Amino acid sequence: MKQSEVNRLCREADECFRLQGWILPPNAQFAATDFGLGDYRAAGLVEVLLANEPEYCEKIMYASENMSTPAHTHGKKKEDIICRSGELRLTVWADNPRLTPSVGAVEVQINREMRRLLSGEAFFLKAGERITLTPGIWHEFAPSAAGTLIGEVSTWCDEATDNFFADPRVDIFHAIEPDETAEYGGFPSEASS
Numbered sequence: 001m002k003q004s005e006v007n008r009l010c011r012e013a014d015e016c017f018r019l020q021g022w023i024l025p026p027n028a029q030f031a032a033t034d035f036g037l038g039d040y041r042a043a044g045l046v047e048v049l050l051a052n053e054p055e056y057c058e059k060i061m062y063a064s065e066n067m068s069t070p071a072h073t074h075g076k077k078k079e080d081i082i083c084r085s086g087e088l089r090l091t092v093w094a095d096n097p098r099l100t101p102s103v104g105a106v107e108v109q110i111n112r113e114m115r116r117l118l119s120g121e122a123f124f125l126k127a128g129e130r131i132t133l134t135p136g137i138w139h140e141f142a143p144s145a146a147g148t149l150i151g152e153v154s155t156w157c158d159e160a161t162d163n164f165f166a167d168p169r170v171d172i173f174h175a176i177e178p179d180e181t182a183e184y185g186g187f188p189s190e191a192s193s
């Protein structure tokens with residue numbers, strides 16, 4: 001990902017936070033990634049880590065319409081993914097979608113009610129809605145509307161060892177190509193509290 005793309009995407013995120021009335025703490029640290037796949041409009045994310053303690057973590061994230069966070073799971077992290085504004089398209093799978101066909105169903109809580117979702121079938125969260133993902137549930141998401149902010153409330157987040165992506169090419173810590181002055185940065189190797 002080029003530094004110019006990091007700067008552009010983080011400025012876009014900052015504008016969305018402003019328009020949606022999401023007030024950030026002083027010195028908020030923006031982190032952008034294209035997941036190392038080279039096309040941030042297809043797969044990309046801006047993350048602002050708000051807290052990361054042994055017991056809990058909170059983030060607010062931005063992606064533009066149809067910009068996806070590719071299919072992945074966590075070994076330890078339990079997380080709520082929350083549509084804070086706009087609309088979010090999600091897909092969940094019981095197993096790695098790259099290795100197994102999308103069969104069967106996944107039991108998840110949506111808005112604190114247990115639901116049975118078909119593996120591989122997209123569904124939508126509207127503003128204010130959330131899904132609770134337990135370790136081992138594979139998931140992918142992307143905004144399906146402009147102005148979408150994505151919240152995350154979870155247990156401790158360790159980006160370096162607890163993200164398992166279906167696509168083995170994914171690298172959220174890819175080096176940023178310095179093509180202009182850095183206004184923002186990439187993903188921290190380990191989210192620190």
Ligand SMILES: O=C[C@@H](O)[C@@H](O)[C@H](O)CO
Pocket residue numbers: 047059069079081139152159163172
């Ligand atoms: O589901 C998405 C989350 O786990 C993110 O916090 C993670 O950083 C994706 O790379």
